[in-house]
Amino acid sequence: MPDMFGRGGSLTLFRIRSIPVRAHWTLLAILPYLAIVFSARFGAAANQAGVDPASVRLPPMAWGFLVAIGVFASVVVHELAHALVAIRFGGRVREITLMMLGGISQIERLPSRPRAEALMAAAGPATSLLLGGALLGSERLFGSPDLRVGLYYLSGINFVLAAFNILPAFPMDGGRVLRALLTGRLGRVRATEISAAIGKVGAIAFGVWGALQGSVMLVLIALFLYTGAQMEAETTHLHDVLGHRTLGDLMATPAPVISLDATLAEAVAQMRRSARLDLVVVGERGQPAGVLRPEHLSAVDEPGRAGLRIADLGDRIAAPVALGYVDENARTALERAARAGANYLLVLQPSGVNAMRAAGVVGPTELAQAMALEGTSRRGRRGYWLRPA
Ligand SMILES: [Zn+2]
Numbered sequence: 030m031p032d033m034f035g036r037g038g039s040l041t042l043f044r045i046r047s048i049p050v051r052a053h054w055t056l057l058a059i060l061p062y063l064a065i066v067f068s069a070r071f072g073a074a075a076n077q078a079g080v081d082p083a084s085v086r087l088p089p090m091a092w093g094f095l096v097a098i099g100v101f102a103s104v105v106v107h108e109l110a111h112a113l114v115a116i117r118f119g120g121r122v123r124e125i126t127l128m129m130l131g132g133i134s135q136i137e138r139l140p141s142r143p144r145a146e147a148l149m150a151a152a153g154p155a156t157s158l159l160l161g162g163a164l165l166g167s168e169r170l171f172g173s174p175d176l177r178v179g180l181y182y183l184s185g186i187n188f189v190l191a192a193f194n195i196l197p198a199f200p201m202d203g204g205r206v207l208r209a210l211l212t213g214r215l216g217r218v219r220a221t222e223i224s225a226a227i228g229k230v231g232a233i234a235f236g237v238w239g240a241l242q243g244s245v246m247l248v249l250i251a252l253f254l255y256t257g258a259q260m261e262a263e264t265t266h267l268h269d270v271l272g273h274r275t276l277g278d279l280m281a282t283p284a285p286v287i288s289l290d291a292t293l294a295e296a297v298a299q300m301r302r303s304a305r306l307d308l309v310v311v312g313e314r315g316q317p318a319g320v321l322r323p324e325h326l327s328a329v330d331e332p333g334r335a336g337l338r339i340a341d342l343g344d345r346i347a348a349p350v351a352l353g354y355v356d357e358n359a360r361t362a363l364e365r366a367a368r369a370g371a372n373y374l375l376v377l378q379p380s381g382v383n384a385m386r387a388a389g390v391v392g393p394t395e396l397a398q399a400m401a402l403e404g405t406s407r408r409g410r411r412g413y414w415l416r417p418a
Contacts, residue, residue, distance in 0.1 A: 039126050048112055050105060053128040060097045067182075068093030075174075078181035084174040092178065099183045101127060103157065107190055110156035111149055111202075118145040123368075143209035150205035154195040161187030198228035200257030221265040228258030263400075270399060271360035276353045279399050280376045280389025286311050289318055293326055293334035309375055309390050310339055310346055317350035317375045320392075350375050355388050363391070 039051035067074065071089035075082040085092075104127055112122040164184035168177050197203040204224040211220035232255035239247025271279075287296055287308045300306055300323070308321045325342055326334065339346065351366035353374045366374050378388035 042127075045109060048109075048122045049124045050108075051124055051126045053126050056101070056127045060101065063097040063100060064090070064093035066093070067096045074182065075178050078168075078178045080174045080178050080181075085178060086175055095179060096182050096186070099179075100186050103160070103183065103186050103190055106160060107153045107157050107194070110152040114149045114152040118142075118149065120149070143212045147206045147209035150202040150209070153202050154191040157187045157191035157194070161185070161191060196231065197224070198231045198258065199224045199261040200228060200254065204228055204258075204261070218265060218269050221262055225258045225262035228261075229255055232258060267396070267400060268360060271363060272358070274359040274399070275355065276357050276359050276362050276374065276376045276391055277355040277388070279359055279395050280355075280374075280391050281305070281395055282389045284376070284387040284389045285309065286375070286387050286390065287321060287339065289313070289338070289340040291339055293329055293337045293339065294331075296321055296339060297326060297334060305394070307373075307392060307394070309350055309373055309387075309392075311375070311387065315385070315387060317352070317373075319346035320348040320350065320373055321346050348373070352377060353391070354378070359391070363396075 039053045040057075041049045041051050043050055068089040071092055072082045074092075075085055087095075105125070108125045108127075112125060115122055161184045164180050164187065168180040168184065171177055171180070194202040195206075197207040199205070199208075199221075204227070207227075208217070208220045208224045211223060215223070232251045235254065236248050236251030239251055283303075285299075285303050285305050285308050287299055287310055289310055289312050291299075296308065299308060306323050310318045310321050312318045321339060321342075325345055329337055349369050349371035350373045351362070351369050351371040353362040353366070353376050355376055355378045362374055366372075372393055374391040375387055376389040376391060377385040380386040
């Protein structure tokens with residue numbers, strides 16, 4: 030992933046109503062591909078639009094480029110429709126990321142009422158459909174062959190976006206609408222499982238079809254869809270489980286923390302004692318300073334560890350660690366940590382007047398354990414496994 034794309038491999042293009050619209054590097058990889066594919070088929074494309082290719086003034090490559098930009102613009106409009114409806118229902122949109130296979134709106138405080146979620150999900154495909162219809166209608170108004178080809182194709186792109194996204198399976202918008210419809214009767218978790226299962230079966234069928242066509246691109250899309258369905262099921266399950274837990278229920282105790290002043294040898298001893306390889310590093314006043322992992326120690330030989338303090342490792346151990354409280358709702362706290370980019374929460378407990386002590390830590394290991402236990406104990410069958418981050 031090139032560095033210029035920064036956090037999450039994306040580059041901020043512009044802002045609409047203070048929502049950053051970002052391009053993921055996969056989008057920039059696919060645009061030239063689309064341009065080349067389209068320009069190679071330009072003659073046939075013009076005929077389809079009912080235009081004589083010879084009467085078109087712009088060269089095919091320019092058309093390929095313009096159509097690729099059209100795809101990108103259509104996806105922006107589609108995502109903005111989701112975002113604006115989300116805002117209308119009290120959601121907050123953190124950013125819109127445009128990727129190879131469409132866009133992702135990162136919405137915080139996602140509307141959890143089924144009706145609001147259904148409307149938010151349906152807004153994207155509905156907007157693409159309306160836009161496609163409007164473009165196709167206006168195509169007839171113009172005499173210029175160039176303009177007619179352009180409008181014809183832009184409308185086609187929007188129809189494809191609408192059709193693809195309304196499929197009733199995760200991770201498509203239609204899967205969200207389906208879940209909202211099922212939630213009333215089956216509950217959110219079961220409704221998600223059904224939408225995700227349809228998504229996975231659909232993705233496998235699509236992948237097999239793509240393989241029979243000999244298209245690597247279609248197989249990749251199928252893989253992306255399968256993963257998307259899986260992730261959606263896991264995220265919903267995680268939310269459901271965490272919504273009913275406090276940080277105190279999840280945290281590892283005694284708190285796996287170590288002082289900045291400790292030596293590396295002491296850190297190794299503590300890792301052995303607590304059978305845990307990641308320790309939250311705390312400063313003099315107990316404030317978190319980072320996370321110590323085995324790879325930080327492996328560069329130093331055994332005699333060296335006795336003489337070297339954790340503080341000497343400097344920025345290498347720096348990692349965001351969020352603060353939380355023992356009786357705080359786990360979902361609220363972890364969402365706050367995620368916004369700060371932190372994988373770890375240092376859980377505090379009041380001790381005496383105006384004083385806090387570190388009671389425990391919630392990190393990727395604790396989350397994976399909670400999910401695995403919850404899956405087996407409540408459902409009596411295989412739990413969901415999260416890949417520890
Ligand atoms: Zn959508």
